[in-house]
Amino acid sequence: MxxxxxxxxxxxxxxxxxxxxxxxxxxxxxxxxxxxxxxxxxxxxxxxxxxxxxxxxxxxxxxxxxxxxxxxxxxxxxxxxxxxSSSSSNNTKSNYSLSKEEKKRVLTRYDAIEEENKWHLKTGTVVEDKMKALVECSSFEHPVHSMIMDPDDIVWMRYFTADELNEIKSYGVKSLDKLPQELQKNLDSYDKEWTTGNELCEYAENQKYIPLIEFDKRWIRQSMIGISELFCDDNQLHLEDYSESDLLHELWPFVYKIFRDRRIRGKLGERSSIAVGLARNANRSLETNKKRQRKAVGAKVDILFKVGNNEFGSCEIGRDTVTVADDKYMDDGLVKLPKTLRDMLCMLVNQNPCQINNLSTIGLLIMGLNMELLRMDIPQGSAITRILRTPMFEFPSSPNNIGTDFIPILEITWKAKQAMLKNVQLLKDRKRKVSELSTNSTDKATVLQYSFVRLSDDT
Structure with a gap:
């Protein structure tokens, strides 16, 4: 162009x-x-x-x-x-309309997947073939154009049976870590029907732990004190005129404070993802017969979880509580965050290809008073990535709900961090020499590609 x-x-x-x-x-x-x-x-x-x-x-x-x-x-x-355009296009006005060239480029990716590298379900259905069928009939950008399978996306109900979708969700899933017994006992001690925020605050402040040695217990204590302060006035949660920054630092600060032990850094404030930047500049090269393309900037994320230059996850925050049918959820939760996680995963796999089916990236999606955990992995082969989602966790609206609502949120936040730490260790596991890698593993490293980049982003 x-x-x-x-x-x-x-x-x-x-x-x-x-x-x-x-x-x-x-x-x-x-x-x-x-x-x-x-x-x-x-x-x-x-x-x-x-x-x-x-x-x-x-x-x-x-x-x-x-x-x-x-x-x-x-x-x-x-x-x-x-x-x-159809009336439904009004509901997807933020979606990007694909050009013929872009659609052809995506189909070429699917055609390049070798048969032995495809995901065959027990019924004989081939996941990649069904995904390609959706690409062929689509007009707007969808995660399928980035070779992302999200089995919770209702569009797949037209292509797979309920049993097939359950198989896609459950195949090769690595369980999230359980809390150590002592830490679980500590967290359960807060499982009471608190009548006021002051009551919870007093209890939490009386718990004493050794800095660094008992980091997780101190994090739970500080998180409980933080939430208790939200209810100290009249035991009601007041969110009038809250910005996204207010929500992050007043309601959800424990999401980044759990990383203060520095094993993984939680970088705040509209951070640019290196992985997404690499994806957007994948075709940038030295000049030959035309001027070099302008370098594109990576996607901005609200929290970036990284060790050195390696990115293991990100967090997206929305000011308002929305449903899965709202545009904000669809744009950030179904498109932006999954594409970002795929680009991060691609970067990790390129560093350690023998772990392609073990590595994953982690996303946290916060929409007002709701949070869910996303995991992206490569369950089979080397081309298709899969998104797995937890149920939404709702922030407590009163002290009475802290035991039933807030404790599960702290649990899933701790598990998200542990999942990232596992991937840090997997990335370091380079014991197998390059000469010992099988031909299939080498092929996998070259097949996995970054997410779909629009032609308009390349100009």
Whole structure:
């Protein structure tokens, strides 16, 4: 796309290195319409203006506007495109509409999977073949384009039976660690019907533990004191005018404080993922016959869990409590977070390919007062990644609910950390020499690819 824009500018530029905007949009009309992805027309127009301006600056040109606006003709065509779309597209307005080239690129990935590397279910159904069938009939971006299987996505009910979906969920699943007996006993001591936040706070403050040596017990104690303070005024939870940052630091701080022993770092504040950055720049190379592509930035995540430069998981936070049918949940929980976890997993597998079916990445999805744990792994073969989800855990709304609601949240947070630590150890397990790796293992390392990157992200 960048090449087409530059070619048009070269054709239209005058001696003063000025490119007239009306003539440019007229010349690129078909390209512009072909790239329309369903977003609001005004935003789409603004995106194109900024893109054209940046390309013009990079090539030493200047775009000149006039009273004549050729965009009006383009806008009419885009409105026709909007009206011809199905009514369901209004509910997926944030989704990206795939071009023919992008769809072809994804299908090429599926065609490259060798038969012996595919996932055959007990019924004889081949998972990769069903996923390819969804790609062939889809128009908008979906996790399947990143070769992600999410058995909880209701779309798969049209492609698999209930028994097959259960097999996909349960096959080769590594159980999460159980809390050590002493730590479980400590956590259970808080399983009471607290009548006030002050009562819980007093109890927790009376528990004394040795720093560092009893880190997990101290973390539980501090978490209990933190939640008790939310109910100290009138035993009610007040969230009026809370931002995402407020939610993280006042309701959910235990999610990152459990990493303060520094075995894994919990990096806060809209962090860019290295793994996603590598995925978006996978096709970036030295110049040959065209200018080098601009480097794309990795996805921003709310918490990034890493050791050194290796990323083992991330956390996404939304301000409002939403259902699985809301756009915010679909965009972050079904698309962004799984794609981020796949890119992280791909980076880990490339470092230690013999652990391809053992490594996993961990995601925490917080939406207002709800949290769920996501795990991404490669259960079979080397091309398809699978997402496993826990049920949603709800933050307690009163002191009475702390025993039933908050204790399970602390348990799943501890288990998420332990799962990451297991992957840290797996990554270090390089005892098998390269010469001892089987041919299949070597192939697996080359087959696993980063998540789908839109052609528009490559320009």
């Amino acid at each position: 960048r090449v087409e824009i530059i070619s048009s500018m070269i054709k239209l530029v005058n001696d003063r290195k000025e490119v007239p905007w009306p003539e440019l949009t007229t010349d690129l009309k078909n390209l512009i319409i072909s790239q329309y992805n369903g977003k609001s027309i005004s935003r789409f127009k603004g995106d194109w203006k900024r893109k054209a301006k940046l390309i013009a600056i990079a090539t030493g040109y200047k775009i000149i506007r006039s009273n004549e606006d050729a965009w009006l003709g383009i806008e009419e065509s885009l409105k026709e495109h909007q009206s011809s």
